[in-house]
Amino acid sequence: MNKRLRVLFAVSMVSIFLILTACSGGKGSDAADPTSTDGTLETSETPNESSEPTPKPYAAPLTGIGLDKDALNRPIAIMINNYSAARPQSGLTGADVVWEVLAEGGITRLIAIFQSTDSLTNTIGPIRSNRAYLIDVADSYRAIMAHAGGSPEAYSILKKQRKPYLDEISNAGTYFWRSKDRKAPHNLYSNLEKLREGAEKRKYTDDQPPLKYTFSSDGTITGTIDATAELATNISISFLTKGYKVGYIFDQTSGLYKRSINEEPHIDLNNNEQLSATNLIVLEARHKTLDNVGRLSVDLESGGSAYLFQKGKKIDIDWVRSPDGMVRFSKDGTEITLLVGKTYIHVVPNQPALSEHVSWVTN
Secondary structure, three states: OHHHHHHHHHHHHHHHHHHHHHHOOOOOOHHHOOEOOOOOEOOOOOOOOOOOOOOOOEEOOOOOOEEOOOOOOOOEEEEEEOOHHHOOOEOHHHOOEEEEEEOHHHOEEEEEEEOOOOOOOOOEEOEOOEOHHHHHHHHOOOOEEEEOOEOHHHHHHHHHOOOOEEEOOOOOHHHOEEOOOOOOOOOEEEOHHHHHHHHHHOOOOOOOOOOOOOEEOOOOOOOOOOOOOEEOOEEEEEOOOOOOEEEEEEEOOOOEEEEEEOOEEOEEOOOOEEOEEOEEEEEEEOEEEOOOOOOEEEOOOOOEEEEEEEOOEEEEEEEEEOOOOOEEEEEOOEEOOEEOOOEEEEEEEOOOOHHHHEEEEOO
């Protein structure tokens, strides 16, 4: 009898052990098997990899845009015709910075500064003549100038001061071409490949590092939009005549200001893209008429007031000609930071005042 009890007790203990082992996930359970009961592979949870792009090791000097290799080329300043018969122009979407200044008769000229772009064969133009104050703009970047002709004053400066220039008329005709699609003088073009070839031929060396703007992700001097900034998403700029008006509409999605002329989109003929910029600056300078042709002098040395438009807001700033020769922008004596991207700079007369040339509303 005792023997029978001992056997029953042993069998009961074995049964209890097997039940406890199965419930606790011990050896032989699903937990020890790499596959679950439904046959799927169990894996441990891991955080998703970041979708942020890897930062580029270099930044373009005049845009702050990330680059895989350092941009060390000497800038080229190309004088672009902005007469109505010359529009739409080609190649302006490839420029790092674009200046707009008055020429004779209320027409403006565009000075496109190319430094970091590697699109060497894209057509650029129509290219037009030089002026003394356009030389000042180019000098502020230590740039090589590309143009077709110039005023007597401009030629005097170019030759006497031994400026680096490629002129289709006097010294570099082979680096330009005429298009059959437009009538002269609105049909002269070139590209960076030809112009850099011409610069090398004339020994215009890249012996100095490019001048740079200061950039941040938020702009202004403190890294945040100034507390006094006004909302400004629809901007109008007039230069001299009421029949010519530049407009910009701020696009919230892209953070860009889209450019128009007389309420028509200003397009790049190369790619049919509307011209746009991340930073807009309008500065006032003293203008003086020199002769009965209407040639001007523009004072780009003395400094003055300016407006900066970033992120749909307008900020009052100042401009100065800094000791390094660059036209720089400040607020309360401290240089501002630009947003990463392209900058358009507009020069208007200081008479009447700056506020008479620029208006803005919020859409």
